Amino acid sequence: MDTQYFERMESEVRTYSRSFPTIFDRASGAHLWTVDGKQYIDFLAGAGTLNYGHNNPALKKALMAYIERDGITHGLDFWTHGKQDFYQTLEDVILKPRGLDYKIQLPGPTGTNAVEAAIRLARRITGRSNILTFTNGFHGVTMGALATTGNAKFRDALGVPAMGAQFMPYDGYLGEGVDTLDYVEKALDDGSSGLDNPAAVIVELVQGEGGINAASIEWTQRLAEICKQRDILLIVDDIQAGCGRTGKFFSFEHAGIKPDMVTNSKSLSGYGLPFAMLMMRRDLDKWSPGQYNGTFRGHTLAMVTAAEALRQYWQDDHFEQEVQRKGEIIRDRFADLAAMLNDSGHPASERGRGMMRGLVVENGDLADEITEGAFERGLVIETSGQGGEVVKCLCPLTISDQELIQGLDILEESVRAVIDKR
Numbered sequence: 477m478d479t480q481y482f483e484r485m486e487s488e489v490r491t492y493s494r495s496f497p498t499i500f501d502r503a504s505g506a507h508l509w510t511v512d513g514k515q516y517i518d519f520l521a522g523a524g525t526l527n528y529g530h531n532n533p534a535l536k537k538a539l540m541a542y543i544e545r546d547g548i549t550h551g552l553d554f555w556t557h558g559k560q561d562f563y564q565t566l567e568d569v570i571l572k573p574r575g576l577d578y579k580i581q582l583p584g585p586t587g588t589n590a591v592e593a594a595i596r597l598a599r600r601i602t603g604r605s606n607i608l609t610f611t612n613g614f615h616g617v618t619m620g621a622l623a624t625t626g627n628a629k630f631r632d633a634l635g636v637p638a639m640g641a642q643f644m645p646y647d648g649y650l651g652e653g654v655d656t657l658d659y660v661e662k663a664l665d666d667g668s669s670g671l672d673n674p675a676a677v678i679v680e681l682v683q684g685e686g687g688i689n690a691a692s693i694e695w696t697q698r699l700a701e702i703c704k705q706r707d708i709l710l711i712v713d714d715i716q717a718g719c720g721r722t723g724k725f726f727s728f729e730h731a732g733i734k735p736d737m738v739t740n741s742k743s744l745s746g747y748g749l750p751f752a753m754l755m756m757r758r759d760l761d762k763w764s765p766g767q768y769n770g771t772f773r774g775h776t777l778a779m780v781t782a783a784e785a786l787r788q789y790w791q792d793d794h795f796e797q798e799v800q801r802k803g804e805i806i807r808d809r810f811a812d813l814a815a816m817l818n819d820s821g822h823p824a825s826e827r828g829r830g831m832m833r834g835l836v837v838e839n840g841d842l843a844d845e846i847t848e849g850a851f852e853r854g855l856v857i858e859t860s861g862q863g864g865e866v867v868k869c870l871c872p873l874t875i876s877d878q879e880l881i882q883g884l885d886i887l888e889e890s891v892r893a894v895i896d897k898r
């Protein structure tokens with residue numbers, strides 16, 4: 477395998493190719509193939525960007541038809557037929573049935589763009605600058621969003637102080653039996669807590685990069701109530717946990733709350749095409765024309781596949797139920813793996829929601845050994861969490877039971893191998 481061009485030309489900033497040092501070429505559904513034809517099962521799926529699998533046939537068909545008829549590919553923020561179809565489908569298939577009424581802003585096409593737009597809008601509306609965010613939160617790496625991201629690796633690269641956000645303990649941060657919102661609420665109401673009155677709170681309801689920490693339903697509801705009582709805007713960052721990953725289209729549906737703003741990206745196009753959106757409560761749309769822009773706000777190919785994905789999978793609750801069912805398969809197998817590790821003296825546990833699940837092991841080295849072993853055996857799976865100690869399953873939601881079990885079997889083999897070696 478000829479890797480010289482990567483080694484000579486690609487910046488050291490590269491990440492995933494370090495964990496998976498091979499050259500991939502083709503992909504379909506839950507499978508990847510290298511240039512040499514070696515097959516892998518994909519439990520990473522673009523870090524949650526390929527919820528409907530690689531090159532999903534229905535989405536590909538819609539995309540090809542659109543390209544074939546010379547549908548507009550790039551349209552700044554023109555009104556296009558492709559965008560109209562996306563808005564209409566989003567409203568009919570997703571928003572209305574859930575009793576949601578949001579206006580949509582399409583910023584630039586990556587997640588961090590939607591986060592930037594959300595926090596900027598919150599500041600503009602409230603006249604306050606502080607954004608409350610949570611330990612282990614990940615919201616992107618552009619300047620505003622990075623201030624709300626916890627991980628020091630990213631923060632250190634900023635080069636200037638990260639400003640405009642303060643961190644609060646996420647659910648479970650202080651161990652079981654401590655409701656971290658007691659502190660949040662007290663600090664908000666205490667003029668000497670050192671907390672600046674915030675414009676907004678931004679939160680992931682299942683933290684993706686931070687280690688698959690799932691906020692409890694009660695905690696989420698209480699957070700929403702705390703915000704509401706104090707006129708603090710609640711922004712749910714659904715970039716990774718959205719589009720069905722947790723077993724509902726939006727991660728906040730489990731708690732029955734209606735956030736003031738919601739960011740979405742990763743699996744939104746459904747096809748791995750760059751696409752991000754900010755949903756905002758209708759009365760919060762205080763932008764003046766052109767105040768936030770971006771050349772690629774009109775990446776219509778992504779809207780075409782996004783609309784088709786909603787039509788294919790979200791017209792009824794069948795897909796949601798399938799995600800919940802498969803999520804239980806993963807949960808049970810991860811619980812078995814955790815028990816196996818515990819029995820051999822390596823503390824482990826499982827956590828998550830729906831098909832966003834983590835196997836938490838002793839430390840990052842052990843997790844790396846497990847994922848490296850899995851890769852050798854034909855499974856692409858990554859780690860997350862503060863020390864990389866969480867083996868993270870983000871397989872396509874469309875994966876078949878057989879492929880899912882095959883992947884989980886590989887993971888089990890490599891857990892066994894790691895235990896035997898120690």
Ligand SMILES: *Cc1c(COP(=O)(O)O)cnc(C)c1O
Nearest residue numbers: 586587588614615616684715716
């Ligand atoms: C990936 C991610 C982002 C950033 O999205 P980019 O497209 O990488 O800018 C923001 N928030 C969450 C929760 C994410 O998982």
